[in-house]
Amino acid sequence: MxxxxxxxxxxxxxxxxxxxxxxxxxxxxxxxxxxxxxxxxxxxxxxxxxxxxxxxxxxxxxxxxxxxxxxxxxxxxxxxxxxxxxxxxxxxxxxxxxxxxxxxxxxxxxxxxxxxxxxxxxxxxxxxxxxxxxxxxxxxxxxxxxxxxxxxxxxxxxxxxxxxxxxxxxxxxxxxxxxxxxxxxxxxxxxxxxxxxIVGASGEADSEILDVMGNLYxxxxxxxxxxxxxSPIKDTPLESEKPAPARRAHRLYQADFLLRQYDFSVEDIPVTDDGFLSLTQDPKTLYAQANPQLYPIDLNEADYALLLKVPGIGPKTATKIISEREKQKIRCTKDAKKIGVARKALSFIELAGSSQKRILEYT
Ligand code: SF4
The missing domain is CATH 3.20.20.70 (Aldolase class I)
Known part of the structure; x- marks a missing residue:
């Protein structure tokens, strides 16, 4: 059982x-x-x-x-x-x-x-x-x-x-x-x-799952x-069907987190022309690449929702950034790293007027 x-x-x-x-x-x-x-x-x-x-x-x-x-x-x-x-x-x-x-x-x-x-x-x-x-x-x-x-x-x-x-x-x-x-x-x-x-059991695209998730939430x-x-089970009508890649479920988990905790809408989540999440890149990084006008994001000015759009910054770090910058400006990557900003985020942020390129020079 x-x-x-x-x-x-x-x-x-x-x-x-x-x-x-x-x-x-x-x-x-x-x-x-x-x-x-x-x-x-x-x-x-x-x-x-x-x-x-x-x-x-x-x-x-x-x-x-x-x-x-x-x-x-x-x-x-x-x-x-x-x-x-x-x-x-x-x-x-x-x-x-x-x-x-x-x-x-x-x-x-x-x-x-x-x-x-x-x-x-x-x-x-x-x-x-x-x-x-x-x-x-x-x-x-x-x-x-x-x-x-x-x-x-x-x-x-x-x-x-x-x-x-x-x-x-x-x-x-x-x-x-x-x-x-x-x-x-x-x-x-x-x-x-x-x-x-059950991902891949009915030949559905990820976009169909994402639309339904949006409605359910x-x-x-x-x-x-x-x-x-x-995963096909022996002695069932689908036993000879192909299994779905585990990575596909993993990407849907990431998209689910973006919907629930990162203030993303279903429309924000990038899918391919045939409606699938990329298996090679995570949806948040793809979102950032598709929306270059939003970046670099200033860690000392951006509101909570905007901070969450930075790959490498999650809800915990965004909250910490807001409380730390009230005490003192975040001036350099060393300060940012101390708060928990991941290295991955550095190419998407701006600090104390420093350009993206300049920040990368510090890393
Ligand atoms: S076969 Fe029975 S146990 Fe399995 S999903 Fe259908 S109703 Fe549920």
């Missing part, structure tokens, strides 16, 4: 570097980034891998010949309690196939989380909302969980209908995302709502997106 849950991203897949294998004490345990950025180990598990769904990309798709299993709620809550006692995990990530009856399966998931809470666990629980969950179930899940998610998988109705005849994009996914978003607005899900795309109180590069 741990292997079945492996396809759900939980926050440790955000960069090329962090995708390197991390040693975990036991199967089914995964490192994840918590909402505060702290790394934590989660028991990531399915309630059941039984599923009536026919999603072509999925390890649990109904036509696949594989052993099927199912946890009773008290049994799974007991496994989690044991792992907690042994100090192996600090939180729970609970997903599930939808069985023959999604509502019934969702009820079992809720009962598992409910037992975990009744036994006194107050820590991190990420609960997957199943397509077919009722509004009341979403509301109860919101009260029990730290984070809720439902996977959008692909950008748009037409894309999903190519891959699944059992899941409806509008009714099963977007409607439930909206319900979760309502619960987030009411303050019931402290770590918010997330979702996941606007309409659904979404905290963040995860991306999983499509």
């Amino acid at each position: 741990g292997a079945g849950a492996a396809y759900d991203a939980c926050g440790c897949e955000t960069s090329d570097k962090s995708r390197r294998r991390v040693d975990v004490p036991r199967d089914g345990i995964y490192p994840a980034s918590g909402p505060d950025g702290r790394k934590t180990l989660l028991l990531k598990v399915l309630q059941t891998n039984e599923c009536g769904g026919d999603c072509a990309y999925c390890v649990n798709t109904c036509s696949r010949q594989t052993a099927r299993a199912h946890f009773a709620p008290d049994e799974l809550a007991g496994v989690f309690a044991k792992y907690l006692r042994e100090g192996l995990v600090e939180g729970l990530f609970l997903s599930s196939g939808v069985g023959r009856d999604p509502e019934e399966c969702m009820e079992e998931v809720l009962e598992t989380v409910s037992i975990v809470r009744r036994r006194g666990f107050c820590g991190y629980v990420h609960t997957k909302i199943l397509p077919g969950a009722t509004r009341d179930q979403v509301a109860r899940a919101a009260r029990l969980s730290t984070r809720l998610s439902i996977n959008i998988e692909v950008p748009g109705k037409a894309r999903l209908s190519e891959l699944s005849s059992t899941k409806d994009y509008g009714l099963d996914i977007l409607r439930r995302m909206r319900w979760i978003g309502g619960e987030v607005k009411r303050g019931h899900v402290s770590a918010g709502q997330t979702t996941q795309f 606007e309409d659904m109180s979404l905290y963040r997106c995860y991306f999983s590069a499509f």
